[in-house]
Amino acid sequence: MIFEQLFDNKSSTYTYIISSGKGREALIIDPVIEHTDEYIKKLKNLELKLVKVIDTHIHADHISGLNELNKRTNCTRIMGEKSKSEVIDLRIKDDETIKVESIKLKAIYTPGHTDCSYSYLMNDRVFTGDTLLINGTGRTDFQNGSSEDAYNSLFNKLLKLPENTLVYPAHDYNGKKFSTIETEKNSNPRLQVSSKEEYVEIMANLDLANPKMMDIAVPANVKGLSLDRL
Numbered sequence: 001m002i003f004e005q006l007f008d009n010k011s012s013t014y015t016y017i018i019s020s021g022k023g024r025e026a027l028i029i030d031p032v033i034e035h036t037d038e039y040i041k042k043l044k045n046l047e048l049k050l051v052k053v054i055d056t057h058i059h060a061d062h063i064s065g066l067n068e069l070n071k072r073t074n075c076t077r078i079m080g081e082k083s084k085s086e087v088i089d090l091r092i093k094d095d096e097t098i099k100v101e102s103i104k105l106k107a108i109y110t111p112g113h114t115d116c117s118y119s120y121l122m123n124d125r126v127f128t129g130d131t132l133l134i135n136g137t138g139r140t141d142f143q144n145g146s147s148e149d150a151y152n153s154l155f156n157k158l159l160k161l162p163e164n165t166l167v168y169p170a171h172d173y174n175g176k177k178f179s180t181i182e183t184e185k186n187s188n189p190r191l192q193v194s195s196k197e198e199y200v201e202i203m204a205n206l207d208l209a210n211p212k213m214m215d216i217a218v219p220a221n222v223k224g225l226s227l228d229r230l
């Protein structure tokens, strides 16, 4: 299997290129528009044909590369069915599976950070978007976020996965590349709560500034802008 984890310094976003092997079909998760040329080059070097591209949710801190990649490769743009994007080709439902040859990703609806947040389980690993981060969890104070929903997504969905499941988030701000469900369950400070009310209380008191790109990125990602229209 080909599994590449790429990083955008500006937004600390992780992007994943996945394929069952060289010369085969590929999938990209959470691309950043400014890196489109880099993705295309990597795909070319590995003789990969990009067929699907997924955003875990509508991002507020960077412009997605979904639309630009679709323009250049004709790949299918996928998001969860609750996405407000106006340019998605395929809306995936909770528990449905996305296939790229022998690669299978099961969608898990994990609202809370936004109401359009989905995680994707692929064998031994899960792409958690901003729902579960390494040593943190996604904020819930905009884009119809809900800390009650986030608690449910975390404690009743993601933390119920096998403990050795690898966690690959959409961001990390401290240089960590992945974690496990077990590590997060035992040491993520946001998850050491004894009730939903306690979690809601923590999230209500974070007092975070809005992401700098938010007023540009959210509408751009809903409309699906490509590079020539930025």
Ligand SMILES: [Fe+2]
Pocket (backbone or CB within 6 Å): 057, 058, 059, 060, 061, 113, 130, 138
């Ligand atoms: Fe986000």
